[in-house]
Amino acid sequence: MLDQVEPIIRVTDLHKSYADTEVLRGISIAIAPKSVVSVIGASGSGKSTFLRCLNFLERPTSGTIAIDGESASIGQGPAPSARNIARLRAKLGMVFQQFNLWPHMTVLGNVTEGLTQVKHMARKEAAELGRHFLSKVNLLDKQNEYPAKLSGGQQQRVAIARALAMQPKVMLFDEATSSLDPELTIEVLEVMRALANDGMTMLVVTHEMGFARDASDRVIFLHNGRIEEDGAPDQVFLAPSSERCQKFISSALG
Amino acid sequence: MSPALRQMLDPTLFWEYRAVLLQGLMQNLSIFAESAILATVPAAIVAVVQRGRIAPLRWIATGYTELCRNTPEYVLLVWVYFVLPLVISKVIGSRFRLDPHAAAVIGLGVAYSGFMAETLRAGLRSIHPGQAEAAAAIGMSPFKTLRRIILPQALRRILPDLVNQLVSLFKSTTIVSLITVQDIMYQVSMISVAEMRPIPLYTGAAVLYCVVIILATQLFQGLTERWRKRGWS
Numbered sequence: 001m002l003d004q005v006e007p008i009i010r011v012t013d014l015h016k017s018y019a020d021t022e023v024l025r026g027i028s029i030a031i032a033p034k035s036v037v038s039v040i041g042a043s044g045s046g047k048s049t050f051l052r053c054l055n056f057l058e059r060p061t062s063g064t065i066a067i068d069g070e071s072a073s074i075g076q077g078p079a080p081s082a083r084n085i086a087r088l089r090a091k092l093g094m095v096f097q098q099f100n101l102w103p104h105m106t107v108l109g110n111v112t113e114g115l116t117q118v119k120h121m122a123r124k125e126a127a128e129l130g131r132h133f134l135s136k137v138n139l140l141d142k143q144n145e146y147p148a149k150l151s152g153g154q155q156q157r158v159a160i161a162r163a164l165a166m167q168p169k170v171m172l173f174d175e176a177t178s179s180l181d182p183e184l185t186i187e188v189l190e191v192m193r194a195l196a197n198d199g200m201t202m203l204v205v206t207h208e209m210g211f212a213r214d215a216s217d218r219v220i221f222l223h224n225g226r227i228e229e230d231g232a233p234d235q236v237f238l239a240p241s242s243e244r245c246q247k248f249i250s251s252a253l254g
Numbered sequence: 255m256s257p258a259l260r261q262m263l264d265p266t267l268f269w270e271y272r273a274v275l276l277q278g279l280m281q282n283l284s285i286f287a288e289s290a291i292l293a294t295v296p297a298a299i300v301a302v303v304q305r306g307r308i309a310p311l312r313w314i315a316t317g318y319t320e321l322c323r324n325t326p327e328y329v330l331l332v333w334v335y336f337v338l339p340l341v342i343s344k345v346i347g348s349r350f351r352l353d354p355h356a357a358a359v360i361g362l363g364v365a366y367s368g369f370m371a372e373t374l375r376a377g378l379r380s381i382h383p384g385q386a387e388a389a390a391a392i393g394m395s396p397f398k399t400l401r402r403i404i405l406p407q408a409l410r411r412i413l414p415d416l417v418n419q420l421v422s423l424f425k426s427t428t429i430v431s432l433i434t435v436q437d438i439m440y441q442v443s444m445i446s447v448a449e450m451r452p453i454p455l456y457t458g459a460a461v462l463y464c465v466v467i468i469l470a471t472q473l474f475q476g477l478t479e480r481w482r483k484r485g486w487s
Binding site: 055057082086089090092093094096098100101102103104113114117118159162163166 | 388389
């Protein structure tokens with residue numbers, strides 16, 4: 001598949017260490033546009049760190065990250081500039097486990113903040129665009145509420161709208177449903193599925209094996225900072241070649 | 255009650271001198287306002303520097319706050335009024351004087367900038383790192399993140415603390431007469447010497463201070479209440 005299309009994400013030999021623990025030990029991967037890739041693995045396997053390195057929320061120790069023609073390298077040549085990183089971030093939308101909505105702004109304010117402050121869009125135009133994305137996550141009626149008045153599921157959907165409003169090329173989901181009750185998880189997963197159907201490229205770090213299995217095109221299993229298994233969901237879930245992956249999946253589904 | 259005693263306690267004396275006393279109070283109010291504004295400058299610089307990565311700057315900032323917080327305001331006032339002009343005169347090589355009002359503003363401003371810096375720093379630190387990460391993820395610059403995301407939340411959180419500090423600052427303005435500022439305490443002591451009736455004057459000053467502070471804090475409380483009603487804080 002990757003032979004035919006230019007990948008939208010290409011990560012080459014990504015390493016990340018904290019003091020003397022190496023969290024990522026050389027990750028290389030190419031991801032095709034419009035694909036949905038789930039990243040699974042035990043806690044501590046490095047999956048969140050991997051995602052956070054892509055937009056430099058964590059600074060990689062070394063490696064190259066290229067997203068839709070914008071690339072940043074660490075370890076060879078000059079360190080990437082702030083502009084370089086900003087351009088990379090413009091390609092990526094991110095959704096966090098803890099939502100991280102800004103509590104002092106209304107729902108619409110959260111969604112339009114990046115448009116007015118980063119993209120310098122006129123207020124009226126930004127509000128229109130913001131409302132468009134809020135209606136995509138079915139929360140247009142909450143536009144004037146403050147986040148504290150919303151349920152966890154609603155807050156996470158606002159966070160998704162906030163990321164989408166910046167019109168990124170790729171969406172990163174960092175355990176987006178892990179802090180939600182099961183009944184609220186469903187509404188967030190529905191939004192994510194709809195987004196996948198719209199053809200958004202998505203990288204999803206998740207514990208939701210159901211989502212990984214039936215909503216993604218590709219599943220990556222991370223272990224000890226390395227990609228241990230990489231393939232179509234059926235292959236990874238039904239016939240993984242790595243024993244560790246087999247164990248992880250049988251315990252996760254167990 | 256003997257007529258002499260009644261005269262000694264007569265509260266109308268305070269009213270008789272209202273013009274001078276009001277003039278004194280205006281001194282206190284203006285020193286309060288000016289030093290409060292002055293204090294925010296070093297406080298903001300120190301708080302931001304202490305978040306930064308440059309260790310020597312952090313040490314200087316810490317040294318500054320410790321110095322401000324642990325030096326009695328009275329000592330600072332006297333130092334700024336008497337010593338600082340001498341130092342400056344030596345440096346510039348000609349006579350330099352600081353008027354009492356300016357010295358009071360600088361002294362109290364410096365003293366309270368230490369407390370304010372600490373409060374501000376604690377407020378900035380209390381904001382969850384995820385808040386800044388969400389801003390970084392949409393490409394917001396660190397400065398804008400501070401201004402738009404972190405600071406507004408931190409300020410609302412530290413507001414009660416800040417109000418307490420402003421109250422103490424206002425109370426501290428009563429010592430400025432020690433460096434010859436003609437504030438309300440200065441006027442009160444002058445009049446009580448002249449009239450030989452200190453009770454109504456000092457009592458009046460105490461009540462006046464109390465009333466001004468209560469009114470001001472009520473105003474702030476109304477403000478915080480409004481924020482709370484918006485559904486967060």
